[in-house]
Amino acid sequence: MGTQSQAGEFLVSARADLIDAREEWLKSLKNTRRLAANTLEAYERDTRQFFMFLTGHLGEPPSLRDVSSLRIADLRSYLARRRNDGAGPRTLGRGLAGIRSFLRHLEKKGMANAAASIAMRAPRQPKSLPKPLSAIDARRVVEQHEQLSEEPWIAARNAAVFTLLYGCGLRISEALGLDGAALTAPDERSIPIAGKGGKTRMVPLLPIVHRAVAEYRRLCPYHLEAGKPLFRGSRGGPLQPAIIQREMQKMRGALGLPDTATPHALRHSFATHLLGRGGDLRTIQELLGHASLSTTQVYTGVDTDRLLEIYEKAHPRA
Structure with missing residues (x-):
């Protein structure tokens, strides 16, 4: 029984x-x-x-x-x-x-x-990638400095993180892993980022990135020193990814964005918008820190017609 x-x-x-x-x-x-x-x-x-x-x-x-x-x-x-x-x-x-x-x-x-x-092998998982935000929505996310936060320094912190994700194509772990001494020189044109597998790549810095981080530094109540995290939680400890994910969720509600608007979607938007403006796959591969070009092709959701267009423009025998 x-x-x-x-x-x-x-x-x-x-x-x-x-x-x-x-x-x-x-x-x-x-x-x-x-x-x-x-x-x-x-x-x-x-x-x-x-x-x-x-x-x-x-x-x-x-x-x-x-x-x-x-x-x-x-x-x-x-x-x-x-x-x-x-x-x-x-x-x-x-x-x-x-x-x-x-x-x-x-x-x-x-x-x-x-x-x-x-x-027993697990069933093959479908390849699903976050959908990119439109260029207008991505800018709305990174420009909401005073949105949804009770403290100005936290609003500035969130804006700086979102700006790094969209403006530099960083992963959340890469942005939150920045050292307290990073991005202190306003004329710095690029920054080394340690990505997956310990591979380091150089990522260009836009002026808007410098401005966002500088504003966060100015308002942050904690001493941002070398050897400690640049981005801090409300009590001064390392900022956790879940906090940024939760802030993005609030932003979705406030701005009327779809559920696919996640922090990682900002990185996806970075690559997709570069590609749409004529950026070549090899350069985008380097900016994203992908080991394989095929990963970049899938990640950016490039369709066959767009790939053929790039091929025909770039290949000397096309």
Whole structure:
């Protein structure tokens, strides 16, 4: 007979030994690994759905022994069922990640073999990129110095970060990783940026970038010294990406921008607007810090006609 265990307001149908093992795993994720509440909720839901599938797949509620001997074929059947129910690649990939985490937990305790879940490839994820803002909307974002902030220095800080994302094409991590001594010389034409993989690139600086950072420095109540972050949180610590994401969310509401208007979309807008004004892909690749030109082609959403136009203008034999 199966046992039903209360999980929040949901019931999980499985044998008692499997339910107990699952509860222990969820507690360890919360108390030891301290995963976010949304992640815990997703893992709880994913394993509950998997147990429901196994009940039909096996003809009875699953036990710990059933889960310990899972085959790749069983996992493929589960993903196929979820796909038929309308789940997309991202949902399927996350669901498989939850199951894999649970099985690895059991394997560490000598209660299961996680080989099948490890060998199982997650569904290929669609390539989705943030849509660029229009040039007008991007400028509205970076020019709202006094919008939505109770303190002038915080408004200036946000404006400086947004200006770096759009004016220099930086990633959030790159902008927030700037040293306190950066951008102190108003005649500085470029700045070295350490990107992914430790690769350093030189990024040109527009006068508007200098002005935005200088205004932030003037109003910031904290001493911005070398060896410490340039951008600070309200209490003086390093500014966290989530704060900038939250400020962008407020900006979307105030300016009537779409949900696709994210901090990363400003970097995307930087590249797309340069390309639209005749910038060549190779230069944009260097500005973005991409290791491969193909990455830049996909990132900027260049269509075939535009690529052919660039090719015909640039290639000597075209």
